[in-house]
Amino acid sequence: MHHTDFEYFHTLLVHEVGNKIGPVAPTITPSAAYGYTDAKEAEGIFASQVNKPLYARVGNPTNAKLESILAKMEGGFGAIATSSGMGAISMVCTAFLSAGDELLCIGGFFGGTYAYVNETLSRFGVRNSFCDVDDFAHIESRLKKGIKMVLMESVGNPSLRLPDIQAIIDLCNRYDTLLLIDNTATPLLLRPLLMGADIVVHSSTKNISGHSASLGGIAVFREVKENGDKLHNPKYTDVHKIVKKMGKKAFIPICKKRAIRDLGMTANAFGSFMTMIGLETLSLRVERINKSVEKIALMLDEKLPKGISVNHPCLHSSPDHTRYKKVFSDGCGPLLTLECGTKKRAFALLDRLQTVIQTANIGDNRTLALHMQSTIYSDFSEEARRFLGVTEGLIRVSIGLEDPIDIAEDFLQAAQGL
Ligand SMILES: *Cc1c(COP(=O)(O)O)cnc(C)c1O
Numbered sequence: 461m462h463h464t465d466f467e468y469f470h471t472l473l474v475h476e477v478g479n480k481i482g483p484v485a486p487t488i489t490p491s492a493a494y495g496y497t498d499a500k501e502a503e504g505i506f507a508s509q510v511n512k513p514l515y516a517r518v519g520n521p522t523n524a525k526l527e528s529i530l531a532k533m534e535g536g537f538g539a540i541a542t543s544s545g546m547g548a549i550s551m552v553c554t555a556f557l558s559a560g561d562e563l564l565c566i567g568g569f570f571g572g573t574y575a576y577v578n579e580t581l582s583r584f585g586v587r588n589s590f591c592d593v594d595d596f597a598h599i600e601s602r603l604k605k606g607i608k609m610v611l612m613e614s615v616g617n618p619s620l621r622l623p624d625i626q627a628i629i630d631l632c633n634r635y636d637t638l639l640l641i642d643n644t645a646t647p648l649l650l651r652p653l654l655m656g657a658d659i660v661v662h663s664s665t666k667n668i669s670g671h672s673a674s675l676g677g678i679a680v681f682r683e684v685k686e687n688g689d690k691l692h693n694p695k696y697t698d699v700h701k702i703v704k705k706m707g708k709k710a711f712i713p714i715c716k717k718r719a720i721r722d723l724g725m726t727a728n729a730f731g732s733f734m735t736m737i738g739l740e741t742l743s744l745r746v747e748r749i750n751k752s753v754e755k756i757a758l759m760l761d762e763k764l765p766k767g768i769s770v771n772h773p774c775l776h777s778s779p780d781h782t783r784y785k786k787v788f789s790d791g792c793g794p795l796l797t798l799e800c801g802t803k804k805r806a807f808a809l810l811d812r813l814q815t816v817i818q819t820a821n822i823g824d825n826r827t828l829a830l831h832m833q834s835t836i837y838s839d840f841s842e843e844a845r846r847f848l849g850v851t852e853g854l855i856r857v858s859i860g861l862e863d864p865i866d867i868a869e870d871f872l873q874a875a876q877g878l
Contacts, residue, residue: 464648464790469533469743476529477740488733489521508706508713518716522729526736527678530662533647535654536680538712540720541732545644545663546572547725548677549611550580552640552659555718556609558698559585564602566612566628567593568619568848571836573642577611578844590847593623596631603635606695610637614652615645615792617822618832618856619849622773622780622792629656636690644823645793648746653682658690659711664735666823667794670745674734676727681711745825745861750791752864757796759868764798768809768875772796794823794860798871800853805878806831810855812874815866822858827867829857 478484494513496502504510513520519540527539542548553576557563565577565588577588591598593616603610610632612623625641632639633656641652644663652660662668664676684691684703691703691710702717703710720726727735757772764770771777773784773792784792800806810818816827820836830836837850845851859867 526732534680537683539680541727542677545677548661551719613642636693669738798855827860
């Protein structure tokens, strides 16, 4: 069974974010441009041979500090900080996919990602197919076709379905196919790069910051192997020149030269500073919130009135309970959902909440709730909503740092007599 070493991360994060000598808090370097020592150095910087800032669209020293911490946290080789979580996902997809390629999407997605794949990427000629997390026949059939990339979330949002991540990683590696995992819901609880995945992205707006004061994203990459790397497969011919020149760290220049440079989804220094202020307490918050989620789910499961039910994989009623115990022994993130049966009852429950905030965020230090069908998924077809597990009475809840008993009681008083 896998366990998260929270004590290790408590020490690592505060010391990685802070400095022992000089200014203890991270330094903000807001400059857009950077003077080069001489013409030769400029040439070296542009050739990625000298590691100094070039121009802030392709990186700055504050981003670099955040990137090095998150690479270490995820067990990766390097990282790129982006303007938002969607920026990280679109950067990776743009860097590797072209018109005519196909993206395999496993499980239900966050609304923004679902729309990006279905509307924007397909408008640019990148096809897609979606399948259930356990539809291995479909997964293998697409991998056999020679597709270039697979995208998956560590925990389905809002379905809370848990994929068999190791099995999917192994399959992607067998077929030399890039696997991008959105680990937004489960930082520290799951480290997909150490399990063999290629790229991990986060919306750092969520758990990593926690304070809701900074929009940001991150993509973390594994090292490119000298021999037998999947990037050497002929299907990735259009990045071979960069792989050959940049070796182990090739994922970074591939994303910078094929997406960031032209599209500009870069993080800014102040945003990265704010992200680091949140990041230094991430492990404390993740440890507490995941304990609270279980406590609240169990209490609601026992005490909610008939007609309203709670869904979380820690409950025996969840189809993924066994997988939860095996893979997510320290929790699967801040989310749980409530099924109220009808939109009317869901609205009534939400509007009676005293402490819980109604908003479209997750992973906040405060507990948040939102009716799914009428908000994030309002533009979606009935068929898409069914696939994503969005029903008329569904409320998504993201648990925060408050006293879990207070939060459970807030939901219980709001559900009384509905
Ligand atoms: C919020 C979220 C995103 C998008 O992140 P932004 O920072 O809002 O752009 C992507 N994936 C998941 C799972 C999210 O929850």
